Amino acid sequence: MSTDGCTHDCSTCSQKCENEIQKSKLNQLSKVDNVIAVISGKGGVGKSLVSSLLAVNFQRLGQNVAIMDADITGPSIPKMFGIASKRADTDGTYIYPVKSKMGLQILSINNLLENETDPVLWRGPVIAGAVSQFWTDAIWNNVGTMIIDMPPGTGDVPLTVFQQLPVKGVVVVTSPQDLVSMVVEKAVNMAKMMNIPILGIVENMSYFECPDNGKKYDIFGKSQAEAVAKKFGIKNVARIPITPDLAKVADKGLIELYEGEWLDEFTKAIEK
Numbered sequence: 001m002s003t004d005g006c007t008h009d010c011s012t013c014s015q016k017c018e019n020e021i022q023k024s025k026l027n028q029l030s031k032v033d034n035v036i037a038v039i040s041g042k043g044g045v046g047k048s049l050v051s052s053l054l055a056v057n058f059q060r061l062g063q064n065v066a067i068m069d070a071d072i073t074g075p076s077i078p079k080m081f082g083i084a085s086k087r088a089d090t091d092g093t094y095i096y097p098v099k100s101k102m103g104l105q106i107l108s109i110n111n112l113l114e115n116e117t118d119p120v121l122w123r124g125p126v127i128a129g130a131v132s133q134f135w136t137d138a139i140w141n142n143v144g145t146m147i148i149d150m151p152p153g154t155g156d157v158p159l160t161v162f163q164q165l166p167v168k169g170v171v172v173v174t175s176p177q178d179l180v181s182m183v184v185e186k187a188v189n190m191a192k193m194m195n196i197p198i199l200g201i202v203e204n205m206s207y208f209e210c211p212d213n214g215k216k217y218d219i220f221g222k223s224q225a226e227a228v229a230k231k232f233g234i235k236n237v238a239r240i241p242i243t244p245d246l247a248k249v250a251d252k253g254l255i256e257l258y259e260g261e262w263l264d265e266f267t268k269a270i271e272k
Helices: 047-060 124-136 156-164 178-193 225-232 244-251 264-271
Strands: 032-039 065-069 105-107 143-149 169-174 198-203 237-239
Touching: 032 047, 032 156, 032 178, 047 065, 047 143, 047 169, 047 244, 047 264, 065 124, 124 156, 156 178, 169 178, 178 198, 178 225, 198 225, 198 264, 225 237, 237 264
Parallel strands: 032 143, 032 169, 065 105, 065 143, 169 198, 198 237
Antiparallel strands: none
């Protein structure tokens, strides 16, 4: 059967594609209960920060947590967890993710490169293939929740992850600007087309709370999160302020020690 004109919206298609992509299977030594993908319509909104905070929160709830850094050309997860200089082990068959200070299992391309500043000059299909291998060839040890930090946009990697991995749902990361709100809708629509539930929206850099007078200032404009959530019927919304302390712990590789309650209720809601 021809796939010409395919929109990838399988929910409205009554035909079966001859090249239908099968789900990738974990190896027999791995176990992952739930997979949550963190996506954004564009870069620069703090997607990797939100991925890290959610992973830390799930661990604080008592889960065994893993992070797959699927942002192959712009990996930042190892830096935030202070493991940028560590290299993942391999026995020639399997890859062994790096453990963070608090025991999170993390696999990023930066843990496989000789130098963390080496650029990855790969085309889209090769990048997507590497992400697929992160799932099939790594030993994920009894993981309760895996967070996948996706690259921005709606390209090869999100398509591969949504088609091949058992994604429970996605968290969409945004910031208040009108332009970002527009591209966020593209990411939301992609998830809907792929029949992936949208668990919630996190608006990063949502406001700044002045330590002197306690007033909140909309540095990047009025929040768009509630409006987007209402438009798409998304229940869970969280807002993270601009806070120097959070930036400091991320830059120092101490994100596991962050203090803040912005995502606490959000995390509990999407855990169910």
